[in-house]
Amino acid sequence: xxxxxxxxxxxxxxxxxxxxxxxxxxxxxxxxxxxxxxxxxxxxxxxxxxxxxxxxxxxxxxxxxxxxxxxxxxxxxxxxxxxxxxxxxxxxxxxxxxxxxxxxxxxxxxxxxxxxxxxxxxxxxxxxxxxxxxxxxxxxxxxxxxxxxxxxxxxxxxxxxxxxxxxxxxxxxxxxxxxxxxxxxxxxxxxxxxxxxxxxxxxxxxxxxxxxxxxxxxxxxxxxxxxxxxxxxxxxxxxxxxxxxxxxxxxxxxxxxxxxxxxxxxxxxxxxxxx
Amino acid sequence: xxxxxxxxxxxxxxxxxxxxxxxxxxxxxxxxxxxxxxxxxxxxxxxxxxxxxxxxxxxxxxxxxxxxxxxxxxxxxxxxxxxxxxxxxxxxxxxxxxx
Numbered sequence: 001x002x003x004x005x006x007x008x009x010x011x012x013x014x015x016x017x018x019x020x021x022x023x024x025x026x027x028x029x030x031x032x033x034x035x036x037x038x039x040x041x042x043x044x045x046x047x048x049x050x051x052x053x054x055x056x057x058x059x060x061x062x063x064x065x066x067x068x069x070x071x072x073x074x075x076x077x078x079x080x081x082x083x084x085x086x087x088x089x090x091x092x093x094x095x096x097x098x099x100x101x102x103x104x105x106x107x108x109x110x111x112x113x114x115x116x117x118x119x120x121x122x123x124x125x126x127x128x129x130x131x132x133x134x135x136x137x138x139x140x141x142x143x144x145x146x147x148x149x150x151x152x153x154x155x156x157x158x159x160x161x162x163x164x165x166x167x168x169x170x171x172x173x174x175x176x177x178x179x180x181x182x183x184x185x186x187x188x189x190x191x192x193x194x195x196x197x198x199x200x201x202x203x204x205x206x207x208x209x210x211x212x213x214x215x216x217x218x219x220x221x222x223x224x225x226x227x228x229x230x231x232x233x234x235x236x237x238x239x240x241x242x243x244x245x246x247x248x249x250x251x252x253x254x255x256x257x258x259x260x261x262x263x264x265x266x267x268x269x270x271x272x273x274x275x
Numbered sequence: 276x277x278x279x280x281x282x283x284x285x286x287x288x289x290x291x292x293x294x295x296x297x298x299x300x301x302x303x304x305x306x307x308x309x310x311x312x313x314x315x316x317x318x319x320x321x322x323x324x325x326x327x328x329x330x331x332x333x334x335x336x337x338x339x340x341x342x343x344x345x346x347x348x349x350x351x352x353x354x355x356x357x358x359x360x361x362x363x364x365x366x367x368x369x370x371x372x373x374x
Contacts, residue, residue: 030291
């Protein structure tokens with residue numbers, strides 16, 4: 001790869017094929033990051049784009065960065081994103097209401113103009129001579145050794161500052177997400193006493209209708225077919241998110257009886273009995 | 276193929292990320308678009324490193340990655356704490372300072 005990269009201003013055909021195939025994948029991933037409605041889908045397509053970029057780093061002779069890209073970006077950062085999506089809630093979708101009028105179209109226009117300017121700038125620059133990383137990589141015995149010799153000599157001060165930055169970020173994240181306990185934690189004795197003093201001594205009845213529904217938002221039915229309030233949790237009751245299936249299950253029972261009656265020919269018997 | 280194509284790809288990815296920051300409202304997705312822009316810059320740095328035949332560009336890309344990791348940690352912590360207090364991850368809802 002390094003020998004190929006050193007070859008003047010043209011890459012090998014293999015690298016060209018790889019670039020065009022994976023470049024299309026990267027652009028599609030980037031577009032779906034922006035356009036997907038759910039944050040989880042955006043995160044997954046961004047992870048795909050980052051893996052493609054890692055392959056490009058490897059193709060450009062940056063072996064260390066290619067591996068670090070996979071380990072740090074797709075391994076750590078994107079998983080952190082997925083954790084936060086899980087915490088914040090997958091349902092927290094974008095509001096489609098525009099607070100500023102025509103903001104989306106203006107933003108898309110700005111993006112298009114910016115892209116045209118950027119690409120025209122690169123096109124106008126004279127970037128024809130490519131030295132390749134062949135000599136730079138072999139100078140100290142390899143890519144990683146070359147990077148190490150630069151980091152610990154020329155860039156050692158920046159490297160130390162980076163360590164301070166990481167420590168500060170860690171402490172900052174801990175401070176931001178830490179919550180102080182405002183009241184004393186109850187001990188086991190107090191909890192058991194509170195429970196005995198409450199109205200319901202045995203465990204609460206389970207939600208769901210036997211053999212048909214077992215979701216937590218469906219109240220269990222009492223023997224006379226009316227839904228029982230106790231079986232659904234307080235939060236769902238307050239939100240009014242209870243699905244009442246008492247009528248539905250009675251209807252289904254009726255339909256079931258009718259079908260089994262038809263199959264067994266019970267109607268005829270009943271008619272005969274009526275006669 | 277001329278390796279300059281890597282620069283065009285980086286420019287395209289950066290533009291898509293910038294447009295995403297402007298268009299999307301969900302704070303998490305906005306953050307992902309910022310990450311996309313940082314990655315596009317890294318690709319440009321690596322390509323320039325190959326162009327000039329020295330490793331300084333890769334060092335800068337390495338430092339960008341470290342800074343991006345620190346930024347993601349703090350930013351996501353801010354998003355989580357904002358979500359805790361306002362029950363919304365939309366950037367439009369955090370408008371207390373607006374006149």
